[in-house]
Amino acid sequence: MKNVSELYQKTQHPVRILQFGEGNFLRAFVDYAVDVANEENGFDGSVAVIMPRSGKTDRFSKQDDIYTVCLRGQQDGKVYKENRVVTSVKTVISACDEYDAFMALAHEDSLEFVVSNTTEAGITFDEKDAFTDCPPTTFPAKLTKFLYERYTFYKGAADKGLTMLPTELNDNNGKLLRDCVNQYVNTWKLNEGFKIWLDQHCSFVDTLVDRIVVGYPKDSIDALQAELGYEDNLLDQAEPFSLWVIGAPALASRLPLNSSKFNVEFTDSIQAFKEQKVRILNGAHTSMVLGAYLAGLDYVGQCMEDPIIRKSLDQTVFDEIVPTVHLPKEKAVAFAKAVYERFENPFVKHALLAISLNSISKWKARVLPTFKDSLAATGKLPKWLTYSFAAFLAFYRTTQAGEHCLIGSRPGNTYEIHDDEDKLAFVKEQAGKGTADYVKAIMARSDWWGEDLSAIDGFADAVTAHLDRMAEIGVKAHIAELTKE
Ligand SMILES: NC(=O)c1ccc[n+]([C@@H]2O[C@H](COP(=O)([O-])OP(=O)(O)OC[C@H]3O[C@@H](n4cnc5c(N)ncnc54)[C@H](O)[C@@H]3O)[C@@H](O)[C@H]2O)c1
Numbered sequence: 001m002k003n004v005s006e007l008y009q010k011t012q013h014p015v016r017i018l019q020f021g022e023g024n025f026l027r028a029f030v031d032y033a034v035d036v037a038n039e040e041n042g043f044d045g046s047v048a049v050i051m052p053r054s055g056k057t058d059r060f061s062k063q064d065d066i067y068t069v070c071l072r073g074q075q076d077g078k079v080y081k082e083n084r085v086v087t088s089v090k091t092v093i094s095a096c097d098e099y100d101a102f103m104a105l106a107h108e109d110s111l112e113f114v115v116s117n118t119t120e121a122g123i124t125f126d127e128k129d130a131f132t133d134c135p136p137t138t139f140p141a142k143l144t145k146f147l148y149e150r151y152t153f154y155k156g157a158a159d160k161g162l163t164m165l166p167t168e169l170n171d172n173n174g175k176l177l178r179d180c181v182n183q184y185v186n187t188w189k190l191n192e193g194f195k196i197w198l199d200q201h202c203s204f205v206d207t208l209v210d211r212i213v214v215g216y217p218k219d220s221i222d223a224l225q226a227e228l229g230y231e232d233n234l235l236d237q238a239e240p241f242s243l244w245v246i247g248a249p250a251l252a253s254r255l256p257l258n259s260s261k262f263n264v265e266f267t268d269s270i271q272a273f274k275e276q277k278v279r280i281l282n283g284a285h286t287s288m289v290l291g292a293y294l295a296g297l298d299y300v301g302q303c304m305e306d307p308i309i310r311k312s313l314d315q316t317v318f319d320e321i322v323p324t325v326h327l328p329k330e331k332a333v334a335f336a337k338a339v340y341e342r343f344e345n346p347f348v349k350h351a352l353l354a355i356s357l358n359s360i361s362k363w364k365a366r367v368l369p370t371f372k373d374s375l376a377a378t379g380k381l382p383k384w385l386t387y388s389f390a391a392f393l394a395f396y397r398t399t400q401a402g403e404h405c406l407i408g409s410r411p412g413n414t415y416e417i418h419d420d421e422d423k424l425a426f427v428k429e430q431a432g433k434g435t436a437d438y439v440k441a442i443m444a445r446s447d448w449w450g451e452d453l454s455a456i457d458g459f460a461d462a463v464t465a466h467l468d469r470m471a472e473i474g475v476k477a478h479i480a481e482l483t484k485e
């Protein structure tokens with residue numbers, strides 16, 4: 001079978017976008033949108049991708065950076081199927097191994113935008129980074145060096161400033177990125193002219209993204225390749241739904257990515273979109289998947305078909321999450337119902353284990369604010385969100401280490417637990433203690449949660465009781481029991 005790159009060729013467009021992150025999400029979202037906009041809207045742009053962490057780029061170069069995005073799902077009550085060969089990626093460069101090539105991109109006359117998705121762990125400041133490092137470790141440090149190179153090369157020209165569009169799911173991602181860059185500028189004592197250029201001619205915009213991307217579909221790849229008639233080792237699978245909310249209405253004309261296949265909303269008020277999406281969609285994922293996995297399920301679609309897990313999700317979403325969303329109730333309910341249809345998508349298998357990655361920072365960002373609002377509004381611990389913390393603790397509880405991960409177990413198999421290594425080391429240390437001590441030790445990590453969760457009245461006892469009951473009758477039976485309370 002021929003490779004996709006033997007059948008398709010890269011389109012030639014000036015590099016308008018620098019992209020930090022080579023992951024599945026950006027390739028099925030931004031690069032896909034650019035590809036469509038080149039065809040439909042005359043965007044005339046290509047993307048230079050930077051791999052922010054160490055790793056090889058040869059899997060991209062072997063295919064001349066070309067790959068297929070396979071969208072599968074329901075739209076307007078009909079089955080939607082699209083196979084699009086994306087040719088908008090001009091190059092993929094490793095910031096670590098090809099530092100000079102990375103810096104040379106700062107001289108590209110046509111460059112206008114910087115997009116990123118480095119996960120919620122990526123936008124951060126590390127005091128150990130030095131200006132002389134080539135490259136420094138964090139994404140914001142690399143970006144600061146890149147911007148400085150551009151400023152120097154173009155002698156501070158006003159029209160060479162860049163617009164940063166981070167897509168990480170952190171709150172106020174644009175501001176967060178700007179703050180990190182400013183911290184590097186100050187720590188590295190970069191010159192006043194650069195500071196002014198950064199302030200006046202560059203901008204950092206908050207954005208919110210929404211599309212379920214499952215990446216390379218290991219289970220169905222043979223059938224997909226047979227259908228396509230070629231081999232594609234970078235194939236990326238996702239749902240048809242797309243939404244990119246960009247917090248700068250003035251960008252609409254410069255970034256014509258809205259098309260018949262991709263939705264972009266330019267608005268001044270991004271926060272309402274963000275709260276609704278992160279609390280309902282991501283919150284539903286994070287509060288459901290760890291317990292559902294321990295109960296024997298593997299994919300989101302299976303959870304939607306399982307009467308017990310489905311009922312637990314209904315009660316979590318409609319009784320506990322939706323009432324905390326600061327939007328008219330009908331709107332939040334309608335959004336939740338649409339999310340359910342996306343979770344039910346029979347064509348895209350979203351693995352619970354994929355969603356389990358980094359559950360500590362996810363529970364903090366995606367569930368804790370809802371938990372606290374619900375507690376404040378009702379004066380009671382929300383039953384399901386309390387249970388979700390216990391499910392997280394049950395999923396993480398193991399003393400067995402693997403390579404850069406922990407090894408957990410459920411009846412019938414073991415599984416890998418991936419999170420920050422220092423967090424996993426602490427969990428492993430505490431896991432062998434008595435249940436109440438294990439719960440308190442994790443809850444007391446204010447540096448993980450932003451506060452000491454064991455200080456919340458009754459929370460530690462309630463979570464301990466859930467863990468005891470799960471151990472006694474099994475996770476599935478415990479969930480079933482809770483649905484009847
Ligand atoms: N997959 C989805 O459905 C989806 C949808 C919306 C948003 N997202 C967001 O996109 C992010 C990536 O998802 P993905 O599916 O592309 O995963 P992926 O594993 O395919 O890619 C992860 C990317 O993040 C980079 N990265 C990871 N840790 C980093 C760090 N500490 N510093 C710098 N770069 C780092 C990697 O180099 C890679 O480019 C997720 O965190 C999620 O918040 C994903």
Ligand SMILES: O=P(O)(O)OC[C@@H](O)[C@@H](O)[C@H](O)[C@H](O)CO
Nearest residue numbers: 209210211212213282285355357
């Ligand atoms: O991609 P992650 O690992 O940060 O989170 C898992 C899912 O909750 C997430 O990918 C959603 O599917 C996505 O945010 C939908 O837009």
